[in-house]
Amino acid sequence: MKNTDVKFHDLAPQANDFHADVIKGLSNQPRMIPPKYFYDKRGSELFDAICEQQEYYPTRTEISLLQYYAREIAERIGPDCILVELGSGASEKARLLFDALKPTGYMGIDISKEFLLDATKKLSRDYPWLEVHAVCADFSQVLEIPKHYQEQQHIAFYPGSSIGNFDPDEAVIFMEQIAEMVGPEGKLLIGVDLKKDEDILNAAYNDAAGITAEFNLNLLDRLRNELGAEFEDGAFMHEAFYNGSDGRIEMHLVSTKNTALTIDGKTFRFHLGDSIHTENTYKYSLDEFEALARRAGFDVEQVWTDRKDLFSVQLLAVSNRP
Numbered sequence: 012m013k014n015t016d017v018k019f020h021d022l023a024p025q026a027n028d029f030h031a032d033v034i035k036g037l038s039n040q041p042r043m044i045p046p047k048y049f050y051d052k053r054g055s056e057l058f059d060a061i062c063e064q065q066e067y068y069p070t071r072t073e074i075s076l077l078q079y080y081a082r083e084i085a086e087r088i089g090p091d092c093i094l095v096e097l098g099s100g101a102s103e104k105a106r107l108l109f110d111a112l113k114p115t116g117y118m119g120i121d122i123s124k125e126f127l128l129d130a131t132k133k134l135s136r137d138y139p140w141l142e143v144h145a146v147c148a149d150f151s152q153v154l155e156i157p158k159h160y161q162e163q164q165h166i167a168f169y170p171g172s173s174i175g176n177f178d179p180d181e182a183v184i185f186m187e188q189i190a191e192m193v194g195p196e197g198k199l200l201i202g203v204d205l206k207k208d209e210d211i212l213n214a215a216y217n218d219a220a221g222i223t224a225e226f227n228l229n230l231l232d233r234l235r236n237e238l239g240a241e242f243e244d245g246a247f248m249h250e251a252f253y254n255g256s257d258g259r260i261e262m263h264l265v266s267t268k269n270t271a272l273t274i275d276g277k278t279f280r281f282h283l284g285d286s287i288h289t290e291n292t293y294k295y296s297l298d299e300f301e302a303l304a305r306r307a308g309f310d311v312e313q314v315w316t317d318r319k320d321l322f323s324v325q326l327l328a329v330s331n332r333p
């Protein structure tokens with residue numbers, strides 16, 4: 012492979028069926044639309060804007076941790092690894108590690124082909140010594156690391172605390188797949204958001220500028236623009252709150268009146284205050300996440316946290332327990 016080439020692997024992930032998922036989600040009780048549908052072009056822009064909000068601490072805290080501890084993380088991992096980033100997007104967080112970690116290869120895995128190719132080409136231009144692979148796939152696909160990297164240690168990288176968007180049982184299944192992918196000597200470097208004062212959590216998902224509200228409400232624009240849904244303007248509002256008993260932030264679109272939403276002649280009726288549940292974001296204590304990791308076959312090797320214990324970056328090793 013020439014140093015500035017990107018090796019592209021297209022696993023041709025199946026396109027989402029937005030229409031079917033919405034009809035199904037609105038037909039069930041409680042009503043729910045999967046959070047993956049937040050991320051059209053506008054939704055992705057709004058998410059980037061959320062990350063800039065003063066109240067939304069996770070992104071900047073994780074970036075600071077990766078910057079500050081890059082050398083320590085690199086020492087822990089050791090030389091000559093293959094870094095495999097899940098949901099690599101713009102690969103911005105991986106860049107924070109490259110100078111210290113000096114991996115032999117980087118594999119960015121993302122479902123969005125154009126974005127992935129663009130980001131990985133830029134990477135290979137900026138880091139000419141790095142072998143860059145782009146894998147277009149979704150997480151449900153079995154991912155194999157190219158055979159010629161057998162000698163190298165495999166490190167999965169899953170920043171962003173997106174593990175919190177899975178229910179705990181789903182998170183375990185997902186992490187089991189990662190353990191399988193990296194193999195018995197492999198590791199997972201993961202960003203995990205921590206339990207904390209509820210006011211901080213509630214503020215992070217109810218920013219004063221209303222960006223998170225816009226992000227949530229953008230889902231309704233998608234329903235209208237892409238599925239021809241009909242409903243009154245202002246019929247739903249953003250709601251986000253910390254559910255202490257389940258240890259998660261919940262996001263909902265809540266009806267502001269008795270109203271209806273119609274798609275393809277199918278009418279869904281809402282009473283004032285009824286909700287469409289759009290996202291869960293689980294928050295973990297360090298002990299809770301350690302227990303979750305163990306269920307998935309990982310041991311916690313090291314945890315890096317900020318001074319206020321808002322966020323953690325954790326290095327997990329595939330456990331060799333019988």
Ligand code: AVI
Nearest residue numbers: 061171172173176216223292
């Ligand atoms: C992508 N994910 C980790 C974000 C979160 O915090 O759960 C998505 C988000 N939803 C509202 N604000 C940010």
